[in-house]
Amino acid sequence: MSSPWRPWMQRALQLAALGNGRTSPNPLVGCVVLDRAGQLVGEGFHQRAGTPHAEVHALRQAGERARGGTAVVTLEPCCHHGRTPPCSEALLAAGVARVVVAMRDPDPRVAGKGLAQLRDAGVDVLEGVCEAEARILNRGFLHRVEQGRPLGLLKWAMSLDGRTALPNGSSQWISGPPARAWVHHLRAQCDAVIVGGGTVRADNPLLTSRGQRTPEPLRVVISRSLDLPKQAQLWNQSEAATLVVHSSSAPAEQLDRLDGLGVERLVLERCEPLELLEALGQRGCNQVLWECGPELAAAALRQGCVQQVAAVLAPKLLGGTAARTPLGDLGLVDVNQAVAWSRSRLQQLGNDCLLELSP
Known part of the structure; x- marks a missing residue:
């Protein structure tokens, strides 16, 4: 009753x-x-x-x-x-x-x-x-309290044939304005947005909610060697703070350059996704968004750092066997090893479709 x-x-x-x-x-x-x-x-x-x-x-x-x-x-x-x-x-x-x-x-x-x-x-x-x-x-809060790290959401946008970019790296824009507005709303619900160095080099992202949240989520770049561009929107912290995560072997000149820009740095021994989330959990982050490239996304999945997936599917065909796909190698040798998500939700975002998956 x-x-x-x-x-x-x-x-x-x-x-x-x-x-x-x-x-x-x-x-x-x-x-x-x-x-x-x-x-x-x-x-x-x-x-x-x-x-x-x-x-x-x-x-x-x-x-x-x-x-x-x-x-x-x-x-x-x-x-x-x-x-x-x-x-x-x-x-x-x-x-x-x-x-x-x-x-x-x-x-x-x-x-x-x-x-x-x-x-x-x-x-x-x-x-x-x-x-x-x-x-x-309160799934994010519960996950941090019970697991010691924030809940991880992995998001990507791809064409109907599963491409996130052309072979030459061109990717703007696969999805339409409604889907991009949804991403801004999603960022506003997260405490940090995480990308790798490759995404910074290729896309020069801003990674903000466009004012839907104050303060904006922390922008996190994970790059062991700090192979990062000298000019990037992320280095301008007037709109949002940026944290760069790297290994102890990163070149001194790169460290000095980031310090000169006033960018916060964090040294992690292994510089791996799980290690990063444990550090963000200690900072009080309940929920984070992975907006990264295929290799970092695959590593986050392998290490149990992703609890939800959101895939925007655009009605476009990009083709190309060398075109980028959302995920790198997950280390699977049998299809039956693939993780099966038990819950799914499909909705329309303009001309695009959004598929959300959770355990």
């Missing part, structure tokens, strides 16, 4: 999604507050890390009307002192009689302790309403 709290939780999830791409390392959280009669008296969402949480916004709006009422929250209220006070204490101070949550917070600082504090104080606590939807919404 469907829970009577489900419509309110769905509203809270809608509110939580408004913070998409802006709350890392925190999760997306929404909250609605109902009075004793079940009428909506307050709502809010977590807007940015370091600012008040969803419960605080909703309780402020509700005021005294929250006393004896119900708070419907998409995630277990926090119970620890961080950059903001505990939300569990705010709920107790407001005098709510019931708290309905979609899911527990896997963060070890919370992990059931917030709900226990509420129950110990006599608050009626109900768990698991719309839990599946809440987990999907």
